[in-house]
Amino acid sequence: MIINSRFFNRSELIGFIALAALLFVILPLSLDVFRLNLVAKYLTYAFVAIGLVLCWGYGGILSLGQGVFFGLGGYCMAMFLKLEASSVENTKIQSTPGIPDFMDWNQITALPFFWQPFHSLTLTILLIILVPGLFALIIGTAMFKRRVGGTYFAIITQAVAAILTILIVGQQGYTGGINGMTDLRTLKGWDIRPDHAKVILYFFEVFLLFGCILLAQFIRLTKLGRILVAMREQEDRVRFSGYSVANFKIFAFCMAAVFAAIGGAMFALNVGFMSPSFVGIVPSIEMVIYTAVGGRMSIFGAVWGAMLVNFAKTSLSESFPQLWLFGLGALFIAVVLAFPNGLSGLWADYVQPRIDRLLASRKSKMSNGADSSVAAGAPAE
Amino acid sequence: MFGDYSIGDLGSIFVMQGFAGLILFSVYVLMALGLAIIFGQMGVINMAHGEFMILGAYVTWLTSNAFQEYLPSLFPGYFFLAMVLAFLASGALGMLVEWGLIRHLYKRPLDTLLATWGLSLILQQAYRSIFGAREVGVELPQWMLGSLKVTDTIEVPINGVFVMCLTVLITVVVAYVLYLSRWGRQVRAVVQNRIMAGAVGINTEKVDRYTFGLGCGIAGVAGSAFTMIGSTGPTSGQLYIVDTFLVVVFGGAASLLGTIASAFSISQTQSTLEFFMSGSMAKVLTLLAVVGILMLRPQGLFALKVRK
Numbered sequence: 117m118i119i120n121s122r123f124f125n126r127s128e129l130i131g132f133i134a135l136a137a138l139l140f141v142i143l144p145l146s147l148d149v150f151r152l153n154l155v156a157k158y159l160t161y162a163f164v165a166i167g168l169v170l171c172w173g174y175g176g177i178l179s180l181g182q183g184v185f186f187g188l189g190g191y192c193m194a195m196f197l198k199l200e201a202s203s204v205e206n207t208k209i210q211s212t213p214g215i216p217d218f219m220d221w222n223q224i225t226a227l228p229f230f231w232q233p234f235h236s237l238t239l240t241i242l243l244i245i246l247v248p249g250l251f252a253l254i255i256g257t258a259m260f261k262r263r264v265g266g267t268y269f270a271i272i273t274q275a276v277a278a279i280l281t282i283l284i285v286g287q288q289g290y291t292g293g294i295n296g297m298t299d300l301r302t303l304k305g306w307d308i309r310p311d312h313a314k315v316i317l318y319f320f321e322v323f324l325l326f327g328c329i330l331l332a333q334f335i336r337l338t339k340l341g342r343i344l345v346a347m348r349e350q351e352d353r354v355r356f357s358g359y360s361v362a363n364f365k366i367f368a369f370c371m372a373a374v375f376a377a378i379g380g381a382m383f384a385l386n387v388g389f390m391s392p393s394f395v396g397i398v399p400s401i402e403m404v405i406y407t408a409v410g411g412r413m414s415i416f417g418a419v420w421g422a423m424l425v426n427f428a429k430t431s432l433s434e435s436f437p438q439l440w441l442f443g444l445g446a447l448f449i450a451v452v453l454a455f456p457n458g459l460s461g462l463w464a465d466y467v468q469p470r471i472d473r474l475l476a477s478r479k480s481k482m483s484n485g486a487d488s489s490v491a492a493g494a495p496a497e
Numbered sequence: 498m499f500g501d502y503s504i505g506d507l508g509s510i511f512v513m514q515g516f517a518g519l520i521l522f523s524v525y526v527l528m529a530l531g532l533a534i535i536f537g538q539m540g541v542i543n544m545a546h547g548e549f550m551i552l553g554a555y556v557t558w559l560t561s562n563a564f565q566e567y568l569p570s571l572f573p574g575y576f577f578l579a580m581v582l583a584f585l586a587s588g589a590l591g592m593l594v595e596w597g598l599i600r601h602l603y604k605r606p607l608d609t610l611l612a613t614w615g616l617s618l619i620l621q622q623a624y625r626s627i628f629g630a631r632e633v634g635v636e637l638p639q640w641m642l643g644s645l646k647v648t649d650t651i652e653v654p655i656n657g658v659f660v661m662c663l664t665v666l667i668t669v670v671v672a673y674v675l676y677l678s679r680w681g682r683q684v685r686a687v688v689q690n691r692i693m694a695g696a697v698g699i700n701t702e703k704v705d706r707y708t709f710g711l712g713c714g715i716a717g718v719a720g721s722a723f724t725m726i727g728s729t730g731p732t733s734g735q736l737y738i739v740d741t742f743l744v745v746v747f748g749g750a751a752s753l754l755g756t757i758a759s760a761f762s763i764s765q766t767q768s769t770l771e772f773f774m775s776g777s778m779a780k781v782l783t784l785l786a787v788v789g790i791l792m793l794r795p796q797g798l799f800a801l802k803v804r805k
Contacts, residue, residue: 178610264792264795267542272746398735438626445615445617445619447615
């Protein structure tokens, strides 16, 4: 096997440019602010999906608890925004001014200690990364060091998602309960609600997304990415070769958690609220389907999958609410039975060869029958 | 936290909460039995298990309505027919699903999980379209209402006692089928070594299909029993699925005894805690304890020693 030393091979470069053109130019020019904000919401799930590509597609670890990390990141961001929105001037009518409204409704008179760090934006940004990262580290260490994996891991992550949801809903006074944190207004005095702010936030999010794409691509190309694949295929052989399988798995899981948390934080900023309905079991499994539809081995596929599934969800559940669950269920089954490599697999199998053939024939015409095999690059993974 | 109660009161509280825990235990055991067969014996994660249970509940509801309409004189005994019908309906659907979906995925357990989740979404929406989004409750026959007075402070509801007896009966039947019948020996042979089982002449595909069907059928009976103590909605199954998986995993997959022991300890912990704190915190603490123990002892309470 020839190892390609370039950062992107040709088809990946095309995918990268196409995605960049779509997100930076085409969508902002063609959509109104409301629709653009919807795209921003879909893209927050793309962060989660990219994390799952690393963790599930490459590492073979299926986590059904990505909603936990999405939620932790989102709640960290929302707590900062909520504190800023509940300044003493804004909350004069409460019996205790200066604390979030839901605390006041639940007879809490002082800000709890774990809310204190969220007065500072720097600390908040650090915590958005650290809290989910450390949480994933604890779960991952406990599970992978004992060689728990596969379906057991999936069930336990799912249980964690269930626990966190029950906890958030139950502790209404500290978390806002089932309604979540609503009425988020400003970020360091800058109003996040008007249209121009939404556009700026959209571009900020797309920049972050491309940062994550490049980071994921970098991880994929290094030795680490290759070990992850090797581990997925033959875990024992990797272990016998002297690698610590558990540590690599923990790393992949933590990366996925951090990506999900960034997505969650962007969700709180773009959508303007955060609630436990994005944390539990159902959203966590839906996040897996984004990756599965896009192609579990493809980073760009994950972004497309997150956008397309969410777009289908919005448009179908607007017009035919009954059809959406049938469609989603059928999508789960189809993706598993019929096209396990998702859209990117279909692209690599059907579309890419045609493009290659087209290019090859044109090239051979130009160079008059010179070596045509050069153009037949490796299909996208 | 115990200061406000006298010793006698505390005793009664523990007995009553213990009894509430026993009802929860019965539901867990009934649901987990089917899952233990499917997950423990076949290694298949069936996320649609809750929906098979709800199918049984809806069948029971339909039967009770039919009896009320056409055979009011036989109404007190409708439940026994409903249970059989629930078993057959869920079992038949289970075998169909095994044939159409699961058998293509035996080598990819994580994909089975996603596919059966898709199936569960489809079933949920189907229930919602057919039976409506509102929860339905069956009317209990006269003899199941009321409660037995054991002492002055302790009362136990009759339908709870009935569900518990049913659980014991079904557990005994399942244990007999799995451990003493010829078919059960075939199932266990396939679990331990599929290739060798096939080589000695067991039709492993057929065994798989019937095992899956049996597991789903028991889920249907569980749903049928569930109507005795609660109402049924399209998404009721999803509420229990994670708990049930934890019960099976905690007990140690492939161990019937382990499943029962873990269902007992989880349900007792939860219902005892529920008296002293809010229901949600009791659930959180119980689940946390289970997850914590599973992290320390991933093989569960009763591990089957098999050479891999």
